Each structure stands twice: as structure tokens, then as C-alpha cells.
Amino acid sequence: MTNGKRQQKKEITRRAIVSAAVDLFSRNGYEKTSIEDLAKAAGIGKSTVYTYFKAKEEIFLAFCDEEFEYSFTALRDRVDAEAPLIEQLHALFMSQYEFVTSNREFGRILIRETLFPETVTSLAKESNQRYLDALGEILTHAKARGEIRPELDNFFLSAHFFMLYLGALSGFYTGYVTTTEDVGSGLRTLLNQALQGIAL
Amino acid sequence: MTNGKRQQKKEITRRAIVSAAVDLFSRNGYEKTSIEDLAKAAGIGKSTVYTYFKAKEEIFLAFCDEEFEYSFTALRDRVDAEAPLIEQLHALFMSQYEFVTSNREFGRILIRETLFPETVTSLAKESNQRYLDALGEILTHAKARGEIRPELDNFFLSAHFFMLYLGALSGFYTGYVTTTEDVGSGLRTLLNQALQGIAL
DNA sequence: CGATAAAGTCGAATCCGGTCGACTTTATCG
DNA sequence: CGATAAAGTCGACCGGATTCGACTTTATCG
Numbered sequence: 418m419t420n421g422k423r424q425q426k427k428e429i430t431r432r433a434i435v436s437a438a439v440d441l442f443s444r445n446g447y448e449k450t451s452i453e454d455l456a457k458a459a460g461i462g463k464s465t466v467y468t469y470f471k472a473k474e475e476i477f478l479a480f481c482d483e484e485f486e487y488s489f490t491a492l493r494d495r496v497d498a499e500a501p502l503i504e505q506l507h508a509l510f511m512s513q514y515e516f517v518t519s520n521r522e523f524g525r526i527l528i529r530e531t532l533f534p535e536t537v538t539s540l541a542k543e544s545n546q547r548y549l550d551a552l553g554e555i556l557t558h559a560k561a562r563g564e565i566r567p568e569l570d571n572f573f574l575s576a577h578f579f580m581l582y583l584g585a586l587s588g589f590y591t592g593y594v595t596t597t598e599d600v601g602s603g604l605r606t607l608l609n610q611a612l613q614g615i616a617l
Numbered sequence: 618m619t620n621g622k623r624q625q626k627k628e629i630t631r632r633a634i635v636s637a638a639v640d641l642f643s644r645n646g647y648e649k650t651s652i653e654d655l656a657k658a659a660g661i662g663k664s665t666v667y668t669y670f671k672a673k674e675e676i677f678l679a680f681c682d683e684e685f686e687y688s689f690t691a692l693r694d695r696v697d698a699e700a701p702l703i704e705q706l707h708a709l710f711m712s713q714y715e716f717v718t719s720n721r722e723f724g725r726i727l728i729r730e731t732l733f734p735e736t737v738t739s740l741a742k743e744s745n746q747r748y749l750d751a752l753g754e755i756l757t758h759a760k761a762r763g764e765i766r767p768e769l770d771n772f773f774l775s776a777h778f779f780m781l782y783l784g785a786l787s788g789f790y791t792g793y794v795t796t797t798e799d800v801g802s803g804l805r806t807l808l809n810q811a812l813q814g815i816a817l
Numbered sequence: 818c819g820a821t822a823a824a825g826t827c828g829a830a831t832c833c834g835g836t837c838g839a840c841t842t843t844a845t846c847g
Numbered sequence: 848c849g850a851t852a853a854a855g856t857c858g859a860c861c862g863g864a865t866t867c868g869a870c871t872t873t874a875t876c877g
Contacts, residue, residue, distance in 0.1 A: 591742050652864060
């Protein structure tokens with residue numbers, strides 16, 4: 418038990434913090450939950466939280482991991498792999514959209530932190546990478562079916578589609594569109610543009 | 618002068634705040650500039666600032682209005698209107714990119730506030746609208762030249778291109794790409810995908 | 818004008834994220 | 848074991864954004 422015990426305890430405390438976050442963020446929202454609240458709920462002192470997380474945002478990302486963990490990949494597996502690419506993408510993104518906006522604040526903060534983080538940290542990048550990888554698989558499959566141009570790079574393709582999804586999401590957050598249907602049809606329009614090409 | 622005098626004075630004070638913001642934000646950055654600094658520079662009390670702006674972020678948006686106002690439209694006018702669309706877009710976005718990231722902090726906050734605002738406020742939407750309108754003009758011209766499919770809606774086209782620009786920008790902020798050249802070539806790849814179409 | 822409401826101003830107080838440095842617990846090793 | 852280092856814990860503190868409530872100025876109208 419030389420060092421293992423210490424590690425084990427750390428893991429437990431860490432979980433306690435995340436667990437407190439899941440509870441309190443869900444119940445009272447992110448902004449309304451103070452670090453001290455989390456500490457108290459986790460049964461530790463305020464500044465001990467900072468031994469586990471560099472900043473509040475980082476706790477938020479851990480919270481999202483916990484809450485959204487399987488969402489994307491699980492959704493991807495549920496989507497019919499033989500459907501036309503646009504249908505797969507649309508279904509995938511719309512599920513993700515509904516999930517992310519189930520709590521308006523969370524989606525907003527998640528996007529902010531992962532796409533435009535304050536400091537370049539591996540965390541945000543890692544989070545994005547999961548999305549891009551999941552998309553990449555779908556695209557590889559679509560290439561194999563001969564549905565899309567095989568010479569295009571998966572990374573840029575994934576990024577492209579993801580940004581279109583983000584556009585639809587931003588439309589929601591800025592108030593351009595308010596209903597899920599409108600978000601869906603807007604997204605479809607954008608995906609179509611990308612697939613069919615904009616040039617004559 | 619029943620009510621006009623009051624209004625007039627308010628306008629002057631408001632300008633003083635924004636002017637102080639332009640000065641101090643540029644010189645010391647956003648985070649490093651406190652509300653009190655702004656108030657002092659504007660010759661008013663700290664909390665009076667809140668009569669004019671609901672939050673510090675709002676002052677930032679006003680600052681951007683002041684600072685970036687001409688940039689986008691001026692750039693657009695400088696771009697060769699007869700060049701291929703991709704060149705026009707690329708030049709426009711890259712100028713915008715350099716401008717926005719001249720201070721890393723500014724671009725990040727601007728995007729956060731305008732694209733994923735905390736509350737649906739006309740401010741953010743208005744700011745975006747200017748971009749989309751400017752893009753719309755370029756697109757209309759490209760349609761007239763027969764370079765792009767005329768049946769596509771300008772709004773969605775503008776949004777599409779703007780999101781690709783944002784993708785390049787996000788790549789910079791997340792650390793996927795670090796040099797301006799890489800941002801430029803990534804953006805070009807994405808624009809090409811959109812124009813040529815991804816589907817076979 | 819003078820009373821009264823409305824709008825504006827301000828410094829003090831509050832709240833909260835994050836740092837500091839003293840203190841406690843655990844690991845290491847002679 | 849006992850000394851010492853390393854790691855972990857904590858509450859006090861700090862800075863800065865935002866709110867509060869008392870006070871001052873301006874507008875309104877009989």
C-alpha cells in the first residue's frame with residue numbers, strides 16, 4: 418500500500434467533487450454553484466478542490482464527461498450505418514443538439530470552453546477529438562460506399578460538418594431560430610450545401 | 618430642453634466609458650482592466666458604469682463596435698470584387714482573422730459573446746448580422762457572375778462560409794493550428810470543400 | 818415656485834473564484 | 848522507529864465584478 422492508498426483516496430475525493438458537481442450544477446446551475454458549495458458537498462475544504470481541478474471550468478468539463486459521456490458514440494452506434502450520409506449526420510447532430518440544449522446553460526458553456534478555451538489545454542482538445550474521431554468513422558464508411566470524394570481528408574471533413582452543426586447551434590443561442598424543427602431544417606440546408614457543393 | 622439635456626449628457630458619459638474602454642482595453646487588455654479603472658478614466662463612479670452597461674461584457678461589445686466597425690466593411694471594399702469567390706472569401710476572412718487575433722483575448726471573448734451569448738440580446742445578433750450582410754453582397758455578386766448556384770439562399774450561404782471561418786479560428790484557439798499560414802491553408806481547404814462539394 | 822416623483826450617482830458591502838502559506842498526513846529510508 | 852521530505856488540506860486573504868441603499872440632481876405639474 419506504499420503509494421496506492423494515497424492514489425485511491427485521491428480518486429475517491431475527485432469523484433466526490435464531480436458527483437457534487439453533477440448534483441449541484443443540475444439543481445442550481447453552473448453560475449449559481451460556488452466552489453465552496455461544491456467543497457462543502459464533497460466534504461472537503463474550499464481550496465482543496467484546487468488540488469484536483471485547476472479551475473471551475475475544469476470541473477465543468479468533468480461534469481460534462483460524466484453526463485454526456487456516452488452520448489455521442491452511443492448515438493453514433495444507433496444511427497443506421499447504411500443510411501445516406503446526410504441522414505446519418507443529420508440524425509447524429511440533431512440528437513446531440515437536443516442533448517446539449519437540454520439545459521441551455523450547459524450547452525453554451527460547453528461550447529465556449531471546448532471551442533474557445535481561455536488557455537490551450539489538452540482537455541478541451543481531447544473533448545473535441547472524440548467528436549471528430551466519431552465523425553471520422555462515419556466518413557470512412559461513406560467513402561467506402563463511394564458516397565463521398567475519397568481524396569478529401571477526414572479531419573477537414575469532420576471539422577467541416579461539425580462547424581455546420583455548430584452554426585445551427587449558434588443560431589439557437591443567438592435567437593435566429595427558436596424551434597427544434599427550424600434548427601433541424603437549417604442544419605439540413607447547410608449539410609446539403611456542403612455535400613452538393615456551392616459552386617455551379 | 619425638457620428631457621433632451623439629460624439624454625445628451627447620458628450620451629456623453631456613455632461615450633466617455635467606451636472611449637476609456639478603447640484606450641484601456643487596447644493598452645492593458647480586457648481582463649486586466651477593471652470596471653473601476655474604466656470609471657476613473659471616464660470620470661465617474663464605479664457603479665455608475667452599470668447605469669450604462671449591464672455588465673463588463675457589454676462594454677466589450679461596444680468596444681468591438683468602435684474598434685472593428687470599419688474593419689470588415691473596409692476590408693470587403695478592398696478585396697478585388699472580380700477575383701474568384703474563394704480568393705475573395707479567403708482574403709476577407711484572413712484579414713478578419715489577423716485583426717481579431719491581434720490580441721488573442723479579444724477574438725475569444727468576441728466569439729463567445731456574439732455566437733454563444735448568455736442571454737438572447739439584440740446586441741450579439743446585430744453584430745453578427747453585419748457580417749452576414751457583408752458576405753451576402755459578395756455572394757450576390759458571385760451569383761451574378763455565375764460562379765455559384767443561384768438557387769441557394771444567401772443567408773445560409775453566408776452562414777456556411779462564416780462557420781468555416783470560425784472553424785479555422787477555433788482551430789487556432791484550441792491549439793490545433795498555431796501559425797497563421799496553417800490557419801490560412803486550413804481555411805482554404807474548408808472553403809474548397811464547400812464550393813466543390815463533398816459528395817462524389 | 819415648491820412639492821414630489823423619477824432618474825442618476827456613488828462608495829460601501831457582497832459574493833465568488835482563485836492564491837497563499839501555515840499546518841497535517843503520508844511515504845521514504847537510514 | 849524517527850527524521851525528513853513530499854503530498855495534501857485548509858481557512859484566511861485578495862482582487863474584481865456586481866448589487867445595495869442612501870443621497871443628489873433633474874423633470875413634471877399644480
